[in-house]
Amino acid sequence: MNPDPIEEYDDVNEAAVTDWKRETTTRERIKLVITRTTEPTPASKIAEKARASKPVVRDELNELTEIGLVEKIDGGQGALYKRNDQMYIYQQVVKLHEEYSEDELVETLQELKQTVQEIRTRHGVESPAELAQQLDPDDQDGWEDHTTWQTAQKNLYLAKAAISFYDARKVVA
Amino acid sequence: MSYLAGNTGPIDYDALQRVRDLFLEHEPLVTHHDLGDRLDPQLELAISVDEGFGDSPRGRFDIVWTERDYYHFHYTEADGIDFRFDRHPEPHAPEKHFHEPPSADRRVASCIEVEQVEIVTRAVLKCWRTALNRDDPSLVNTQSNPP
Numbered sequence: 107m108n109p110d111p112i113e114e115y116d117d118v119n120e121a122a123v124t125d126w127k128r129e130t131t132t133r134e135r136i137k138l139v140i141t142r143t144t145e146p147t148p149a150s151k152i153a154e155k156a157r158a159s160k161p162v163v164r165d166e167l168n169e170l171t172e173i174g175l176v177e178k179i180d181g182g183q184g185a186l187y188k189r190n191d192q193m194y195i196y197q198q199v200v201k202l203h204e205e206y207s208e209d210e211l212v213e214t215l216q217e218l219k220q221t222v223q224e225i226r227t228r229h230g231v232e233s234p235a236e237l238a239q240q241l242d243p244d245d246q247d248g249w250e251d252h253t254t255w256q257t258a259q260k261n262l263y264l265a266k267a268a269i270s271f272y273d274a275r276k277v278v279a
Numbered sequence: 280m281s282y283l284a285g286n287t288g289p290i291d292y293d294a295l296q297r298v299r300d301l302f303l304e305h306e307p308l309v310t311h312h313d314l315g316d317r318l319d320p321q322l323e324l325a326i327s328v329d330e331g332f333g334d335s336p337r338g339r340f341d342i343v344w345t346e347r348d349y350y351h352f353h354y355t356e357a358d359g360i361d362f363r364f365d366r367h368p369e370p371h372a373p374e375k376h377f378h379e380p381p382s383a384d385r386r387v388a389s390c391i392e393v394e395q396v397e398i399v400t401r402a403v404l405k406c407w408r409t410a411l412n413r414d415d416p417s418l419v420n421t422q423s424n425p426p
Contacts (some may be wrong), residue, residue, distance in 0.1 A: 114424055116425070117422055244370065252286070257321075259289075260289040
């Protein structure tokens, strides 16, 4: 809670960063940044975004690499880091298992397929990329369909993965 | 509904959970919050607050965040004002822009320059709270709040 609602600041951006640093640990910030990093990125860039020093960031990234949360890519210019996508998908599946029963997942998968089919038919294209090419920059409804399609497509694959995990668990149990 | 034009990437449920938690941690005026199901392809976070500008008794934020860190924070009041902090490709304004009150139609550059969900959410909360405490919606998109 904010103890003093009439807060003074010179720059709201800096004030927000100061709060973030005060309310989190360095390690928490590094983890937050790297788990949203999907492109190979140098440790210096992660350090900048996490407001952390480079040595601490390298230590933490190496630890997160060892436990499989982070992927380390050795390049000519030094190591690059990104989130481990397989681990990300696994974590999403675990969350889906907490929030949905198997029947609900199957039902939701059908709804997602229907959503995709409706948008595809409405615009007469086969993919979000194709839709993006033909949309006018001002076409609000069209872009909303585009975002919905991208989201439905991702969720569809995660739902399928979660259903497969339910099936696999029955076999290994 | 989503106000996000351009190639935004999928809506990010985990980021919206973080936005919700930050509102709850930071803002005692929050009365209700509603984030749909994880697999909803038209996901939106709604947060109601127990105080509005002028005569309005309450307001609501409708929030969308995507995996590419595009977003909108749309503030609305029944019979009152609307404004919106946006970041997305936009042919008529900078990527980070603000839709001014009272009706959220005119676009100007946003005072929010930071980009990460944890920081943007804190900045939006400050901007809104400062303007609310002074009961002046024209102050929402203001970078500094001097004594």
